[in-house]
Amino acid sequence: MKADVLIVGGGLMGFSTALHLAMRDTRCIVLDKGSPGRHASGVNAGGLRQLNRHPAEIPLSVVAADMWRHIRELVDSDCDTRFPGQVRVAENEAELGRLEKRAALTRSLGYQHEEIIGPDELYALVPALAPHCIGALICRSDGYGRPFHALDAFRRKARSLGVYYQADTRVDAVRQDGDEWRLSTLQGEFRAPVLVNCAGAWANHIAAMLGEPVPLKPGAPMMMVTERLPHFIDPVLGAAGHKLSFKQMQNGTLLIGGAHMAELDLLQERTEINWQKLALSARSVMTLFPQLKDVRIVRTWAGLEAFMPDNIPVIGASVTASSAYHAFGFSAHGFQLSPVVGRILSQLILDGTSELPIDPFRIDRFASSGRCA
Amino acid sequence: MKQHYQLAVIGAGPAGLAAATVAAEQGIEVAVFDGQVAPGGQIYRAMESIPQHRGSQLGDEYQRGRELVSAFRASSAKYFPETQVWSLNGRREIGLLLQGQAHTVTADQVVICSGAIERPVPFPGWTLPGVMNAGAGQILFKAHGIVPDDGVVLAGSGPLLLLLAWQYLHAGVSVKALLDVTPMINHLYALPRLPRALLAGHYLTKGMQYKRDLKRAGISTLHNVRSLRAQGKDALQSVSFLHRGREQNLETAVLLVHFGVIPHTQLGRVAGCRHVWDESQLCWRPQLDEWGRTSVAGILVAGDGGGIGGARSAEHAGRLAALQALYALGTLDRATRQRLARNDRKWMREESHIRPFLEAFFRIADDMLQVADDDTLVCRCEEVSAGQIRAAVADGHRDSNQVKFLTRCGMGPCQGRQCAEAVSHIVADASGKALQDIGHYRQRPPVNPLTLGQLAGLHSEKTE
Amino acid sequence: MFKRLDNPAQNSVNVTINGQPVQVPEGETVAAAVLVHGLPYTRTTPVSGAPRAPFCLMGVCFECLMVIDGIANQRACMVQVREGMRIECQQGVGELLS
Known part of the structure; x- marks a missing residue:
């Protein structure tokens, strides 16, 4: 089977790339070894956060935020997005000091989306919060969406523009034959002049096939969701002193993450909850919202995600192969970036350059610090 | 509570009681965790406290x-009643809730004896107050001496329905009608399995005696009933159905339904044990060897939780699993394990003779399993209808988990216990795929209620 | 809807069901007690507000969620009555205690 671009990985990055390419009349094939959005794309916390981003990600995140606000124009669905803002609370002066420094950094880079708020505004925004907090960093235009619904919308829209998608198709071998990439799978060979690696937690395997191994580490951040509760909080809440992401969804359930990692069996693609570590998330919630102690946890889970040593992704062209591109390693905060990453890749592929600075995401940035597969 | 046991038995029904007793006799450290207040499981519920006369009823x-x-x-055996097991994983770490305190303990060997649940078969009106499982009626009767006070209607298929009608009869409860939805065609399929069933003829004799007694008492039993529908605004008022081509209507405030039983597989699935679709029993069950070993090392399943065999069979399976656990622990040698297993194996084989016949005879009609009516709620918790599930399939979502992601079907408090089978059937039917390929929901812990406060207070040696 | 076969000769406890004082035999589950008491429903769903009542009585269907002693989402079929217990229907998502 033949197309203009082959995309490995049927997650949000893969479909976003395919969608942006298809919008410019480029024929794409998206292959996934399982089902669409099976791992990180489908089961992440859905945060649409510019707040507290790595400085290198800020330019992308700010553009992405704008794309999410108009996401219906892109994928014909609002992906259940809401924009109540995100706050990062401080529980003591030291934490507040750190947040103030952070806000100053963002401003010094020329961005205005982060600001410090005092207790009065914080408690006006989050009256349910335990009374000991003293302020917060806030990004008022942040919010959240529903990941699987977003994935579904991107997939549908991409397919409506002619993108060919095939599930249950694992790439066994990659080779470049003249100007053409050839992917071998049990389901046959796929060919195209351009190859894109959006293989998430498995992207290092594809990269290694291109001769550029990366120190990607798969991980599975644990999440939990509670029973439905009466509406009691609007913004998405994090804390300077806790690994915590806390939000109430439209249906009343609380979605609690905190980047505490599950036990992981990559071969079986199975994760197992580490209760001692998840208890830390529950304790963080108890500290900030003690009134939730009798709230029932309905589900816990952990989605498989790719982490890079510096916690920022790899985005850009291959340095060892021609006409090959990467977008992976989003280190558990890729959901928000997905629309813009697809656009960047489409520009790299079709125009040879991107509107946004992506040099910090070069794949060869790890080369000097020692390689691993 | 200790942090580690040689053997943990989860569930105190016939399988769990037998397993724990056999293992404890060999001097190993056994803990039994059970959610009920007293041993017996659902089948022998309230055994120790039931008044004599009700026991005989x-x-x-x-x-x-x-x-x-x-x-x-x-x-x-150390017995922990009123103890909810909320998690089990491949490292045999068990999450427990005891008097509001969450614990994790580990065990070298774990025998899951989770028993059966009644097969949830969604039909129009099944969420109305007043519609309950027949098993629920039986629990009220056994544990509390509580019965419907006026003209109950029983509907569905399977031995329990008949038994409950007979028990009600003996307790002087007025039964308005017994609506048997078993398709007539089943008789044809069951016939070739009858000779083997005769080897366990006492069950057939008993069933026939129940039927005779009901008939003699003048209880109306209608066979080949179709299009069962519970009706009412905010609570059940009547039951309508088709019988001999005629639509009928019975007024009643209580409808007890039963469509057979299926293994309660939540815990084994959360532990990662491989499960297979059993076409004869129409259910998911763990893949087990002759000792009850699952695909996960050190985790066994015994009793109805491993495939429906009935209470007697469960007892034997419990003992076999215990013998295997003792062997794995080094307490028994191979020869002793084989020798001690001999009688249980023989009796279990005898118990199994009746099953293929019962499974064919009481098989639920496909249109019921596949929830033909689009408006019927399949997921009681999240209120997702059969039509919404079919729409998701038409939209390209071809397995249970994708349907769950998209529709929230199975994401409510019951964790999919009440809708998983129906969703498998609907998706298989709508997509033309085999049930085995549709898969079951990936089970997420906690499988029993656990609060944020309880998790925050999790007690385990590791955190001390 | 339901009745007790035997007159409760055993000890009973005093509870309230939706504020009404009721005597219930010791050892009975909350679900059994409210069924005999004749509650038309035990909760309304958080999705559509439809009334629901106990269905399985063995802890697997989660239909009998009630507010017991002020704590929402308790499975009434898994909780035994206690002296002084307050049993209330649960409306939709219930209320958050602060």
Whole structure:
């Protein structure tokens, strides 16, 4: 089977790339070894956060935020997005000091989306919060969406523009034959002049096939969701002193993450909850919202995600192969970036350059610090 | 509570009681965790506290449990009643909730004896107050001496329905009608399995006796009933159905339904044990070897939780699993394990003769399993209808988990216990795929309620 | 809807069901007690507000969620009555205690 671009990985990055390419009349094939959005794309916390981003990600995140606000124009669905803002609370002066420094950094880079708020505004925004907090960093235009619904919308829209998608198709071998990439799978060979690696937690395997191994580490951040509760909080809440992401969804359930990692069996693609570590998330919630102690946890889970040593992704062209591109390693905060990453890749592929600075995401940035597969 | 046991038995029904008793006899450290207040499981529920006269109304099969419970009480097994198991993983770490305190303990060997649940078959109106499972009626009767007070209607298929009608009869409860939805065509499929079933003829004799008694008492039994529908605004007012091509309507405030039983597989699935679709029993069950070993090392399943075999069979399976656990622990050698297993194996084989016949005879009609009516709620918790599930399939979502992601079907408090089978059937039917390929929901812990406060207070050696 | 076969000769406890004082035999589950008491429903769903009542009585269907002693989402079929217990229907998502 033949197309203009082959995309490995049927997650949000893969479909976003395919969608942006298809919008410019480029024929794409998206292959996934399982089902669409099976791992990180489908089961992440859905945060649409510019707040507290790595400085290198800020330019992308700010553009992405704008794309999410108009996401219906892109994928014909609002992906259940809401924009109540995100706050990062401080529980003591030291934490507040750190947040103030952070806000100053963002401003010094020329961005205005982060600001410090005092207790009065914080408690006006989050009256349910335990009374000991003293302020917060806030990004008022942040919010959240529903990941699987977003994935579904991107997939549908991409397919409506002619993108060919095939599930249950694992790439066994990659080779470049003249100007053409050839992917071998049990389901046959796929060919195209351009190859894109959006293989998430498995992207290092594809990269290694291109001769550029990366120190990607798969991980599975644990999440939990509670029973439905009466509406009691609007913004998405994090804390300077806790690994915590806390939000109430439209249906009343609380979605609690905190980047505490599950036990992981990559071969079986199975994760197992580490209760001692998840208890830390529950304790963080108890500290900030003690009134939730009798709230029932309905589900816990952990989605498989790719982490890079510096916690920022790899985005850009291959340095060892021609006409090959990467977008992976989003280190558990890729959901928000997905629309813009697809656009960047489409520009790299079709125009040879991107509107946004992506040099910090070069794949060869790890080369000097020692390689691993 | 200790942090580690040689053997943990989860569930105190016939399988769990037998397993724990046998293992404790060999001097190993056994803990039994069970959610109920007293041993017996659902089948022998309230065995120790039931008044004599009510016990006899329940029939002699119920009385069999007495011996099992007292042997267990006399054993050295450490018994933890009212203890909810909320998690089990491949490292055999068990999450427990005891008097509001969450614990994790580990065990070298774990025998899951989770028993059966009644097969949830969604039909129009099944969420109305007043519609309950027949098993629920039986629990009220056994545990509390509570019965419907006026003209109950029983509907569905399977031995339990008949048994409950008979038990009600003996307790003087007025039964308005018994609506049997078993398709007539089943007789044809069951016939070739009858000769083997005759080897366990006592069950057939008993069934026939129940039927005779009901008939003699003038209880109306309608066969080949179709299009069952519970009606009412905010609570059940009547039951409508088709019988001999005629639509009928019965006024009643209580409808007890039963469509057979299926293994309660939540815990084994959360532990990662491989499960397979059983086409004869129409359910998911763990893949087990002859000792009850699952695909996960050190985790065994015994009793109805491993595939429906009935209470007697569960007892034997419990003992076999215990023997295997003892062998794995090095307490028994191979030859002793084989020798001690001999009788249980033989009796289990005898118990199994009746099953293929029962499974064919009481097989639920496909249109019921596949929830033909689009408006019927399949997921009681999240209120997702059969039509919404079919729409998701038409939209390209071809397995249970994708349907769950998209529709929230199975994401409510019951964790998919009440909708998983129906979703498998609907998706298989709508997509033309085999049930095995549709898959089951990936089970997410906690499988029993756990609060944020309880998790925050999780007690385990590791955190001390 | 439901009745007790035997007159409760055993000890009973005093509870309230939706504020009404009721005597219930010791050892009975909350679900059994409210069924005999004749509650038309035990909760309304958080999705559509439809009334629901106990269905399985063995802890697997989660239909009998009630507010017991002020704590929402308790499975009434898994909780035994206690002296002084307050049993209330649960409306939709219930209320958050602060």
